[in-house]
Amino acid sequence: xxxxxxxxxxxxxxxxxxxxxxxxxxxxxxxxxxxxxxxxxxxxxxxxxxxxxxxxxxxxxxxxxxxxxxxxxxxxxxxxxxxxxxxxxxxxxxxxxxxxxxxxxxxxxxxxxxxxxxxxxxxxxxxxxxxxxxxxxxxxxxxxxxxxxxxxxxxxxxxxxxxxxxxxxxxxxxxxxxxxxxxxxxxxxxxxxxxxxxxxxxxxxxxxxxxxxxxxxxxxxxxxxxxxxxxxxxxxxxxxxxxxxxxxxxxxxxxxxxxxxxxxxxxxxxxxxxxxxxxxxxxxxxxxxxxxxxxxxxxxxxxxxxxxxxxxxxxxxxxxxxxxxxxxxx
Amino acid sequence: xxxxxxxxxxxxxxxxxxxxxxxxxxxxxxxxxxxxxxxxxxxxxxxxxxxxxxxxxxxxxxxxxxxxxxxxxxxxxxxxxxxxxxxxxxxxxxxxxxxxxxxxxxxxxxxxxxxxxxxxxxxxxxxxxxxxxxxxxxxxxxxxxxxxxxxxxxxxxxxxxxxxxxxxxxxxxxxxxxxxxxxxxxxxxxxxxxxxxxxxxxxxxxxxxxxxxxxxxxxxxxxxxxxxxxxxxxxxxxxxxxxxxxxxxxxxx
Numbered sequence: 001x002x003x004x005x006x007x008x009x010x011x012x013x014x015x016x017x018x019x020x021x022x023x024x025x026x027x028x029x030x031x032x033x034x035x036x037x038x039x040x041x042x043x044x045x046x047x048x049x050x051x052x053x054x055x056x057x058x059x060x061x062x063x064x065x066x067x068x069x070x071x072x073x074x075x076x077x078x079x080x081x082x083x084x085x086x087x088x089x090x091x092x093x094x095x096x097x098x099x100x101x102x103x104x105x106x107x108x109x110x111x112x113x114x115x116x117x118x119x120x121x122x123x124x125x126x127x128x129x130x131x132x133x134x135x136x137x138x139x140x141x142x143x144x145x146x147x148x149x150x151x152x153x154x155x156x157x158x159x160x161x162x163x164x165x166x167x168x169x170x171x172x173x174x175x176x177x178x179x180x181x182x183x184x185x186x187x188x189x190x191x192x193x194x195x196x197x198x199x200x201x202x203x204x205x206x207x208x209x210x211x212x213x214x215x216x217x218x219x220x221x222x223x224x225x226x227x228x229x230x231x232x233x234x235x236x237x238x239x240x241x242x243x244x245x246x247x248x249x250x251x252x253x254x255x256x257x258x259x260x261x262x263x264x265x266x267x268x269x270x271x272x273x274x275x276x277x278x279x280x281x282x283x284x285x286x287x288x289x290x291x292x293x294x295x296x297x298x299x300x301x302x303x304x305x306x307x308x309x310x311x312x313x314x315x316x317x318x319x320x321x322x323x324x325x326x327x328x329x330x
Numbered sequence: 331x332x333x334x335x336x337x338x339x340x341x342x343x344x345x346x347x348x349x350x351x352x353x354x355x356x357x358x359x360x361x362x363x364x365x366x367x368x369x370x371x372x373x374x375x376x377x378x379x380x381x382x383x384x385x386x387x388x389x390x391x392x393x394x395x396x397x398x399x400x401x402x403x404x405x406x407x408x409x410x411x412x413x414x415x416x417x418x419x420x421x422x423x424x425x426x427x428x429x430x431x432x433x434x435x436x437x438x439x440x441x442x443x444x445x446x447x448x449x450x451x452x453x454x455x456x457x458x459x460x461x462x463x464x465x466x467x468x469x470x471x472x473x474x475x476x477x478x479x480x481x482x483x484x485x486x487x488x489x490x491x492x493x494x495x496x497x498x499x500x501x502x503x504x505x506x507x508x509x510x511x512x513x514x515x516x517x518x519x520x521x522x523x524x525x526x527x528x529x530x531x532x533x534x535x536x537x538x539x540x541x542x543x544x545x546x547x548x549x550x551x552x553x554x555x556x557x558x559x560x561x562x563x564x565x566x567x568x569x570x571x572x573x574x575x576x577x578x579x580x581x582x583x
Contacts, residue, residue, distance in 0.1 A: 069418055089421045097419070100412025106343055117335035118420035157416065 014078075015165050015196050016043035016066060021075035023061050023220075035061040036072070037220030043198055045164075048191050050207035050228065051200040053217035059200035060098060062217065063169050066198075067095055080164060091119050091161025096154045098169040104143030108134050108153050111142060112160065119161045132156035133186060147174025151183070159190075166190060168199035172206065184210055207231075237262065238278040238298055244271045244291035257284045331421050333430065341434045345441075350400055353497060358393035358442045359449055362386055365510060367453035379457025379537050386450040387465050387537065388509035391530045393442025394473035395504070396497050399480035401435045403493030406484025439473045457537050464536035472529040472561065476500070478568035479525070485575035500526065514544045522552075525568075528560030 018041045024032040036058045043049055051059050064070035065077065068084030079087040087093045102111060112129055116122040129135050132155045137145055142153065151171060158166060171187070172180045187210065191197050201207060207214045207228055214231040216224040224231050245266070246254070255261060258281045262274040271291070275281045278296055285291040345351055366372060366385035374381045408414070409427075417427060443466050449455075457465075483496040504510060507526025508518065521527050531540070531552055540551040 067419065069415060088419055091421065095419055097412065097415055101416040103343070103408065103413055105347060106339075110339060110343070114336055114339045115416065115420060117332040117339070118417065118422040120331050120421045157419075161420075 013044045014042050015045050015080050016041060016077075016198070018042075018065070018077040019075055021062070021065055021072045021077055023058075023065060023070060023072050034220050036065065038075070039217075039220070039222055041215065041222070041225075043165075043196060045196055046191075046194055047213060048197045048211050049199075050211035050214045051198060051217055052202065052204065052207050052214050052231075053200075054202055056219075057217045058220035059217055060169055061220070063095065063167055063198075063200060066167060067093065087165075089120075091121060092163060093165040093167065094158045094161050094163040095167040096151070096158040096169060096171050098173065102142045102150060102153065105141060107139050107141055108145060108149070108156075109138040111153060112156050115157050116160050121162070122160045123162045125160075128156050128159050131186070131189075132159055133182065148176065148179040148183075151175060151179075155183070155186070163195065165196045165198070168197065170200055170202070172201070172203070180206075237274050237276055238296060240273040240275065240278060240281055240285070241293075241295045241297075242271050242273075242285055242291035243269050243293040244285070244289060245269060246271065246289065246291075250289060254281075254284060254289070257288070333422075333426060336422075337430045337433055340430065341437055344401060344404070344434060344438060349494065350397075350438075354393050354397045354400070354438060355442050355445055358389045358396075359445055361392075361510065362389045362446055362449055363453070365389075366455065367449070373454050373456075376543055377538055377541060379461060380455065381543065382453065382455040383450060383457040383461075383537060384534060384543055385510070386446055386455045387469065387534045388504070388507075388530045390443045390446040390466070390469050391473065391507075391526065391533050392500065392504035392509050393446065394439040394469050395476040395479075395526065395529060396500055397438035397442065398435045398473045398477040399483075399500060400493060400497040401431065401438055401480065402477035403480030403484035403496060404490065405431045406481050407488055407490055407493060410485075410488050435474075435477055436470060439470045443469050461536045465533050468536070469529075469533040472532050475561065475565040475568055476525075476529075478565065478572055482568055482571035482575055485572060486578075504530070512543045514542075518542075522556075522560065525560075525564040528557055528562075528564060531557040532561055 018039050021036055021039045021041075022034065023036040024034050027033045039058075039062060041062075051062070053059050061070060065072050066079060066084055068079075068088055077084065080092050084093070106114065109125075109129060112134065113125050116125050116128075129138055133152050134149075134156045137149050140149075142150065145153065151174060155168075155171065158168070168187075172183055175183060184206070187197065187199075199206075199211070211228050213226065214224070214228040215222055216231060251264065258275060258277060260276050261281060265272045273281060282294055282296065286294060362385065366382050366389065372380070372382040372385075376384045405427075414427070447462065447466060480493060480496060484493050487493075503524050503526040506513075506517070506521040506524040507528075507530045508521055509526055509530045513521050535554065535557065540553060540557070542550050542552060
């Protein structure tokens with residue numbers, strides 16, 4: 001879904017352009033999994049974009065295509081006006097890859113130095129170690145580093161070629177809350193310095209806090225692409241539950257007072273509701289009816305996807321077997 | 331880009347891997363000092379050299395094969411654990427990884443040969459200078475097919491433990507390959523078919539011209555074609571196993 005303002009002068013501002021990119025894998029049962037199923041993506045210079053989707057949405061596969069690690073079966077793409085492999089070779093695009101990709105018997109600093117030796121024009125190793133926050137554990141063996149420290153090390157490796165475009169695949173996986181905050185502070189500094197950032201996540205709040213633009217991906221397709229606030233409001237229903245067994249008349253009053261209540265389901269004595277205006281609904285329920293024991297829960301990402309696809313009982317995001325093809329390979 | 335730095339760092343990483351270095355350098359040296367330099371038969375003659383030199387070459391073959399097998403196996407595991415993806419995000423040209431690992435394997439294979447030859451020189455091993463050099467060169471070159479052995483294991487099992495076990499099995503192959511103690515009888519007949527036999531016999535050829543050494547003095551001779559046939563056959567078998575493992579892996583993808 002190219003946005004109108006980007007189709008004009010695309011060659012000047014667009015750093016990533018994909019057209020109808022498709023990647024399939026054998027599913028082991030004679031068929032093929034459509035990991036990426038026709039993606040049209042345009043990313044402009046300096047933009048910070050979240051690629052949001054549940055496990056198996058195709059995020060990692062799409063990222064692999066953008067980095068030239070996987071060749072698409074179909075479609076065309078351009079990264080910084082050239083092919084992904086050329087852009088990677090020139091150090092103009094780099095990435096923080098998901099799990100793996102580190103040698104446990106090297107120290108963190110050695111890892112940075114070793115990868116730096118393979119770039120044409122690498123940044124200063126010590127500078128990168130400081131920028132990425134690797135200094136406190138620089139002489140520790142990678143195998144003994146915590147998950148969060150390994151992510152910081154991967155971040156350092158991604159910074160080495162001084163890239164124009166940074167791609168991050170689930171960068172905060174395995175980090176605790178404070179490490180997560182610290183990480184995003186460092187990322188923000190990169191973005192402020194002009195880097196284009198595209199990051200995959202399945203945390204809605206990371207997209208909200210850090211990305212101005214969000215692309216929703218599921219089953220290899222782009223479900224939505226736009227300003228994060230806008231996407232969030234489309235996905236942002238809240239679940240309410242109360243102990244209440246209303247009469248038909250009482251329900252009618254509820255619908256009248258809070259018109260956007262979307263789903264009503266009675267489970268025993270509990271009544272489940274879904275609404276975009278939870279405050280109004282809660283006020284009405286607690287002050288005008290006999291309802292009590294109110295619980296409020298934001299919609300999970302899976303539910304948001306179900307709402308966006310209208311795929312109420314489909315396997316969206318809840319299918320335990322749906323995984324990134326990358327994970328299936330391990 | 332500085333491939334030399336990369337190779338030097340990767341070599342150093344493998345060298346300081348205590349398990350590797352123990353089996354590649356310390357164990358062969360200790361084996362030689364026990365069995366090659368201090369036994370009654372150690373200074374018995376073998377053509378222009380002595381038994382100590384004969385044993386030294388066999389044990390050096392074990393060390394060199396250990397080095398290439400464990401390095402190639404570890405390289406396969408590394409690639410599959412995502413290090414290959416990391417390298418793909420650099421300017422490293424395709425093929426440079428294999429090139430770098432070849433240099434590192436040969437350097438690692440040369441280490442036990444150098445250390446053992448020094449131990450030999452400093453103790454009682456004896457043979458003409460040309461024979462020393464020819465045997466050492468054949469040991470290092472002949473160890474190269476064992477990289478395929480390590481690679482096949484690494485590609486099939488994808489774990490460092492499997493590669494470690496496979497390298498450990500080389501101790502048994504080396505014994506059966508006539509590398510440690512002179513074999514005779516049925517053991518020798520079985521040994522001739524095992525993978526280390528060809529390497530050991532080839533590396534010793536400059537010294538023995540194929541002559542066999544037995545506990546009770548000189549035995550028969552192995553013709554050169556038989557030695558080469560063993561090396562060639564096992565190289566093909568290891569190569570085929572690598573292709574099979576690779577194909578199985580690609581199919582899963």
